[in-house]
Amino acid sequence: MAKQVKNPQGSYTIMTELVLPNDTNPLNNLMGGRLMHWMDIVSAITAQKHCNRIVVTASVDNISFEHPIALGDVVTLEAKVTRAFNSSVEVHIVVKGENIPSGKKYASNSAFFTFVAVDQSGRPIDVPELIPETEGEKELFDGALRRRQLRLVLAKRMKPEDATELKSIFKLDTIDKGEKE
Ligand SMILES: CC(C)(COP(=O)(O)OP(=O)(O)OC[C@H]1O[C@@H](n2cnc3c(N)ncnc32)[C@H](O)[C@@H]1OP(=O)(O)O)[C@@H](O)C(=O)NCCC(=O)NCCS
Numbered sequence: 001m002a003k004q005v006k007n008p009q010g011s012y013t014i015m016t017e018l019v020l021p022n023d024t025n026p027l028n029n030l031m032g033g034r035l036m037h038w039m040d041i042v043s044a045i046t047a048q049k050h051c052n053r054i055v056v057t058a059s060v061d062n063i064s065f066e067h068p069i070a071l072g073d074v075v076t077l078e079a080k081v082t083r084a085f086n087s088s089v090e091v092h093i094v095v096k097g098e099n100i101p102s103g104k105k106y107a108s109n110s111a112f113f114t115f116v117a118v119d120q121s122g123r124p125i126d127v128p129e130l131i132p133e134t135e136g137e138k139e140l141f142d143g144a145l146r147r148r149q150l151r152l153v154l155a156k157r158m159k160p161e162d163a164t165e166l167k168s169i170f171k172l173d174t175i176d177k178g179e180k181e
Contacts, residue, residue: 004128008080008137011049015042015077019069029068030075035095036063038077039111043091046079047115050089051127055115058088059151063111069097075108082137083144087124088116090144112147 015038017023023034040057047055069075079093095108117127132141146165152158153166160166 051117053117082140084130
């Protein structure tokens with residue numbers, strides 16, 4: 001049977017939170033763990049919308065916190081599926097902060113999460129295909145294969161020699177003979 005086809009907009013999810021005292025560290029900034037929890041939720045909702053299935057978090061790529069989010073600020077998390085593979089989808093999450101009284105808006109961080117759609121017994125199950133539409137979506141779609149190979153190699157689920165996309169970046173299939181170019 002042909003795979004169902006969906007676009008990224010269909011599962012786009014936006015989540016808004018207010019940083020309360022219980023969410024903060026001793027510097028009165030949002031704790032990283034709380035933010036990662038919200039990122040996991042918004043991206044899981046997005047993945048579920050795309051897959052129409054239960055999903056589990058398979059991996060989280062590197063997260064770095066570029067800008068602290070202060071107590072009382074508003075956090076906006078936007079999530080979009082970038083690419084669907086067999087049973088897995090990659091989701092891109094962008095986090096922004098906003099101090100409403102001053103009108104200041106700032107970028108906080110972004111990350112890629114991978115979810116796997118599973119059946120009631122927890123076995124991976126096929127997901128609908130994703131067709132990107134905008135230029136930004138196409139760029140994220142193209143990069144997703146490279147990111148997938150990198151995370152699978154790091155998780156020891158793919159041999160480095162099978163990571164064709166990475167090989168082309170690092171030119172791993174050419175032998176360095178020590179000659180200057
Ligand atoms: C994720 C999980 C379902 C994969 O199951 P598995 O039996 O190893 O399945 P497979 O080897 O057939 O892989 C299934 C998919 O998972 C992907 N996957 C597995 N490990 C991965 C990882 N570390 N990073 C990214 N993707 C991964 C595979 O690439 C494959 O994707 P594809 O079908 O799109 O090609 C399983 O490892 C699991 O249940 N993990 C625990 C999840 C969990 O508890 N998360 C936290 C709470 S939600």
